[in-house]
Amino acid sequence: MKPLDGVRVIDLTVAIAGPVATSLLADLGAEVIRIEPPFPRPLHVDIAPPVAGAPDRPYNRIVSYNDLHRGKRALTLDLSKPPGREVLLRLVAISDVLVENMAPRVMPSLGIGYESLCASRRDIVMVSMPAFGATGPLRERVSYGPGIDAMSGLAHLTGYADRGPMQPANYYCDYNAGALSALATVAALRHRARTGEGQHVELAMLEGELQVVGEALLDYEMNGRVQQRTGNAHPSMSPHGVYPCAGDDRWIAIACENDEQWVRLCSVIGQPQLAGDARFADVLSRMHHRRDVDAVVAAWTRTQDVYEAEAALQSAGVPASAAALISELFEDPQLSSREFVRLVEHPEAGWLPHTRAAFTMSSSDARSNRHAPLYGQDTDYVLRDLLGYSADEVRELEDTHVTARQP
Amino acid sequence: MTALSGLRVIDATDGVAGGYCARLLAGLGADVIKVQRPVVGSTLRRAGPFLHDIPHAETSALQLHLGAGTRSITLDVDMVTGAALLLRLLDTADVFVTGPELQHPALRPDALAKGRPELIVTSITPFGASGPRAQWLATDIVANAAGGYLAMTGDPDREPVKPYGKQAAYQAGLHSALGIVAALMVREGGGDGQHVDVSVAEASSFLTGGALARAHVFGRQSVRNGTRPVGLPPEYLYPSVIRPCADGYVYVHRHNRFPDLLAAVLQEPRLAAPDVLAQPLGHADETDALLDGWLASRDKWRAVEEAQEARLPFTEVLDPGEVVEDRLGQLTAREFFVEVDSPAVEGLRALGAPMRMTATPWITRRAPLLGEHNAEIYAGELDITRRSLARLAAAGVI
Numbered sequence: 001m002k003p004l005d006g007v008r009v010i011d012l013t014v015a016i017a018g019p020v021a022t023s024l025l026a027d028l029g030a031e032v033i034r035i036e037p038p039f040p041r042p043l044h045v046d047i048a049p050p051v052a053g054a055p056d057r058p059y060n061r062i063v064s065y066n067d068l069h070r071g072k073r074a075l076t077l078d079l080s081k082p083p084g085r086e087v088l089l090r091l092v093a094i095s096d097v098l099v100e101n102m103a104p105r106v107m108p109s110l111g112i113g114y115e116s117l118c119a120s121r122r123d124i125v126m127v128s129m130p131a132f133g134a135t136g137p138l139r140e141r142v143s144y145g146p147g148i149d150a151m152s153g154l155a156h157l158t159g160y161a162d163r164g165p166m167q168p169a170n171y172y173c174d175y176n177a178g179a180l181s182a183l184a185t186v187a188a189l190r191h192r193a194r195t196g197e198g199q200h201v202e203l204a205m206l207e208g209e210l211q212v213v214g215e216a217l218l219d220y221e222m223n224g225r226v227q228q229r230t231g232n233a234h235p236s237m238s239p240h241g242v243y244p245c246a247g248d249d250r251w252i253a254i255a256c257e258n259d260e261q262w263v264r265l266c267s268v269i270g271q272p273q274l275a276g277d278a279r280f281a282d283v284l285s286r287m288h289h290r291r292d293v294d295a296v297v298a299a300w301t302r303t304q305d306v307y308e309a310e311a312a313l314q315s316a317g318v319p320a321s322a323a324a325l326i327s328e329l330f331e332d333p334q335l336s337s338r339e340f341v342r343l344v345e346h347p348e349a350g351w352l353p354h355t356r357a358a359f360t361m362s363s364s365d366a367r368s369n370r371h372a373p374l375y376g377q378d379t380d381y382v383l384r385d386l387l388g389y390s391a392d393e394v395r396e397l398e399d400t401h402v403t404a405r406q407p
Numbered sequence: 408m409t410a411l412s413g414l415r416v417i418d419a420t421d422g423v424a425g426g427y428c429a430r431l432l433a434g435l436g437a438d439v440i441k442v443q444r445p446v447v448g449s450t451l452r453r454a455g456p457f458l459h460d461i462p463h464a465e466t467s468a469l470q471l472h473l474g475a476g477t478r479s480i481t482l483d484v485d486m487v488t489g490a491a492l493l494l495r496l497l498d499t500a501d502v503f504v505t506g507p508e509l510q511h512p513a514l515r516p517d518a519l520a521k522g523r524p525e526l527i528v529t530s531i532t533p534f535g536a537s538g539p540r541a542q543w544l545a546t547d548i549v550a551n552a553a554g555g556y557l558a559m560t561g562d563p564d565r566e567p568v569k570p571y572g573k574q575a576a577y578q579a580g581l582h583s584a585l586g587i588v589a590a591l592m593v594r595e596g597g598g599d600g601q602h603v604d605v606s607v608a609e610a611s612s613f614l615t616g617g618a619l620a621r622a623h624v625f626g627r628q629s630v631r632n633g634t635r636p637v638g639l640p641p642e643y644l645y646p647s648v649i650r651p652c653a654d655g656y657v658y659v660h661r662h663n664r665f666p667d668l669l670a671a672v673l674q675e676p677r678l679a680a681p682d683v684l685a686q687p688l689g690h691a692d693e694t695d696a697l698l699d700g701w702l703a704s705r706d707k708w709r710a711v712e713e714a715q716e717a718r719l720p721f722t723e724v725l726d727p728g729e730v731v732e733d734r735l736g737q738l739t740a741r742e743f744f745v746e747v748d749s750p751a752v753e754g755l756r757a758l759g760a761p762m763r764m765t766a767t768p769w770i771t772r773r774a775p776l777l778g779e780h781n782a783e784i785y786a787g788e789l790d791i792t793r794r795s796l797a798r799l800a801a802a803g804v805i
Contacts (some may be wrong), residue, residue: 001596001598002593003590004589013801024585028589028592031441045639045640045642045643046621046639049624059592059775060429063617063620065623066620067616067617067619067620068617073598091608101708105732109670134742136740137736137737138737141715142720143660144647144720145550146647146657146658149724150649150722150723150724151725151730151731152725152730153657153658153725154570155634155649155729156725156727157571157572157727158777159568160562160565160568162466164634164651164656165724166560166633166634168556168560168571168614169559169560169561169637169647170618172614173615175616176578176581179578179613180581181762182585183431183581183584183762184762185587186585187411187435187436187588187767188764190410190411190463190588190768191408191412191767193408194412194595198766199763199764199766199767201762201763201764201765203761203763204741204763206737206762207738207743207759207760207762210730210743211427211577212574212577212757213572213730214468214473214758215472215572216571216727217467217730218467218472218755218757219727219760220428220730221729221731221744221755221756222459222461222466222605222752223458224686224728225669226726227456227726227727229571231550232566232568232569234546236454237546240546242552242557242566242567242568249543249630250553250586251567253557253569255546255548255549257475302430302688314543317544319533319544319549320546320549321543321549321553322552322553323552323557323558324553324554324555324558324629325558325630326559326615326619326622326629326638327622327626329615329619330619330622332553333540334534334539334608335609337538337539338537338609340609340612341619349624352624353620355612355619357582357613358578358579358582358584358605358606358610358612358613359529359582359609360535361589361601361603361606362592362602362603363599363601364589364591364599364601373637389684
């Protein structure tokens with residue numbers, strides 16, 4: 001049994017944060033139907049090579065699209081045309097959730113704000129994910145995820161002590177907002193199951209991200225202190241850092257949480273006498289001589305293979321890990337054992353890796369094995385099977401470019 | 408009514424992941440009881456930063472932030488009597504959140520599942536409860552390294568650098584909360600409880616989103632690239648980068664639908680040249696130099712204002728003080744910070760909700776004092792007599 005068996009989600013999301021939210025809902029068992037505008041999928045630079053024997057339709061092989069939309073169905077629909085809006089509202093009437101992350105003015109301007117959705121489905125759960133919120137002086141401001149890393153303080157706080165601010169790599173804010181929205185959606189569905197009441201959920205990406213820098217914000221609130229970047233240093237651990245290993249650009253993260261782990265580390269690196277060195281006797285002394293500690297550790301790691309060093313330290317009970325390269329995650333014994341990555345076949349793009357959220361469930365397979373949808377893939381499923389349009393009506397919607405099976 | 412009304416969660420974890428999970432569930436309305444060691448409390452209470460930098464179990468910012476809305480009892484679960492009391496408490500619970508620090512055999516997920524089929528047991532461990540590395544140790548930087556996210560952040564000419572604070576743990580806490588409400592849907596739909604097995608390293612892997620697919624299809628690594636896009640070819644969009652301005656830094660992004668708009672606003676025609684637009688990321692150095700010229704004569708507020716007027720998604724890089732002072736007025740207008748009646752820190756303003764729900768309000772309450780709810784829960788709910796309580800306290804159990 002999957003947690004969201006029987007739940008239907010309409011996905012009007014764009015960019016990254018929204019699609020992450022709906023892919024998590026698909027993993028939990030919801031039927032997610034993407035409604036996509038009738039112009040070409042933005043042709044990204046990441047087009048997978050064609051599969052022998054499959055039709056050559058590059059727009060079905062966009063790697064980022066197929067990654068973000070795993071587990072979902074798709075229908076192309078022009079919401080600016082009244083018949084398109086009617087299809088959407090008929091679909092709303094038989095759906096449970098609608099997720100969107102457009103600028104706050106867009107949904108109401110299309111005539112599909114929360115009130116309109118409620119008229120079709122009284123207990124709909126609508127989830128909106130604006131950058132800053134639908135209210136306030138910045139409600140119209142535009143931003144992508146990394147721009148919010150800047151405004152939350154996270155970019156100021158991340159990076160080297162002697163260099164400029166740095167947002168965490170990739171799309172931290174989007175993945176954070178996506179998971180928060182999935183949480184809010186399931187919570188709203190739980191409330192609805194108990195009371196019959198739907199609602200409108202708003203996840204402002206900025207407010208979602210402030211949560212993860214709460215201790216820095218309260219430090220300013222309480223002490224007026226503006227925290228600064230400290231790179232890989234830790235306020236109460238030494239050694240704590242990323243050290244070079246043998247080979248080209250290989251690094252290992254090592255942290256000693258207490259004196260006992262430091263003693264073990266000294267023994268692993270073949271210098272047990274350092275455990276008795278007064279400079280390194282306890283964490284306060286080691287913090288004071290942090291540079292010496294780091295030099296001692298790095299002198300050893302530099303001569304070591306990164307994975308051998310990792311194994312030696314972990315065997316001795318010292319927290320350590322290679323800074324794994326992305327390609328290595330496929331072979332990682334721990335992730336493989338827990339099947340964090342599963343290859344799923346896409347008819348036109350070949351086998352693609354599907355990841356999952358950071359948990360397994362003992363009696364629910366909390367992930368979807370459905371490949372990302374082909375362009376317009378579920379036109380008949382949605383219009384005919386779900387909504388009962390006749391073949392003629394479907395053809396008319398296509399002829400009038402309300403729906404489309406190809407860009 | 409709140410979204411998680413009627414849900415009782417017992418949280419015996421020690422760190423940020425369990426702490427953030429507790430904050431989220433409490434904010435959504437669950438009754439979250441944090442079980443912590445007598446006298447010293449959890450790591451969160453010892454981590455700081457502290458009010459006036461004086462270490463105190465009640466004034467640690469991490470505790471004030473993550474403990475918000477929870478109830479607090481003290482209990483030494485390593486003592487036999489303590490573990491027995493925890494099991495009694497679990498008889499009243501829907502959810503139990505545990506971590507590697509709980510070693511008592513009766514408290515392990517498989518043992519708990521036997522006698523309590525309805526209980527949702529969530530374990531939060533560095534690498535997950537199964538697999539060859541289930542017993543490996545990790546701090547946040549180590550979990551980030553194992554998950555693959557660490558290698559993606561940093562400058563190419565320096566060592567990888569971790570995100571601020573405890574981001575792997577925060578994300579693991581968020582995923583824990585998601586797993587718990589998912590398991591709750593199964594149980595309230597007529598199913599049993601189950602074990603939600605959270606891995607902090609996997610939370611870090613989740614943040615690499617997209618990079619695995621790129622590695623698989625193109626054989627391309629995603630290695631650190633400063634504040635520029637990571638693991639992408641020269642044809643990828645640019646700028647998306649942090650650059651210095653007259654008084655600080657600005658996050659600069661082009662308009663994705665109108666890539667030549669940037670050139671018009673900055674009056675730098677070169678940014679709209681065909682070879683630049685064909686390979687924007689491939690022209691990053693040249694682009695940065697042009698951006699720097701424009702930004703040098705503007706402070707961050709003015710640069711962003713001018714760009715945003717033209718619908719260019721620029722934003723100011725703000726420090727935590729600037730976030731709280733909120734010169735732009737957004738957080739103030741939305742009443743994000745909420746004054747809570749904290750006995751430990753006078754006038755403390757706590758962070759508000761990550762999400763706003765029209766039917767089920769987020770609950771913002773102060774964090775509890777250590778053991779504040781001992782009498783209420785042990786005597787009031789478990790019917791332990793005051794005399795027994797005094798004995799347990801004297802023995803150091805509570």
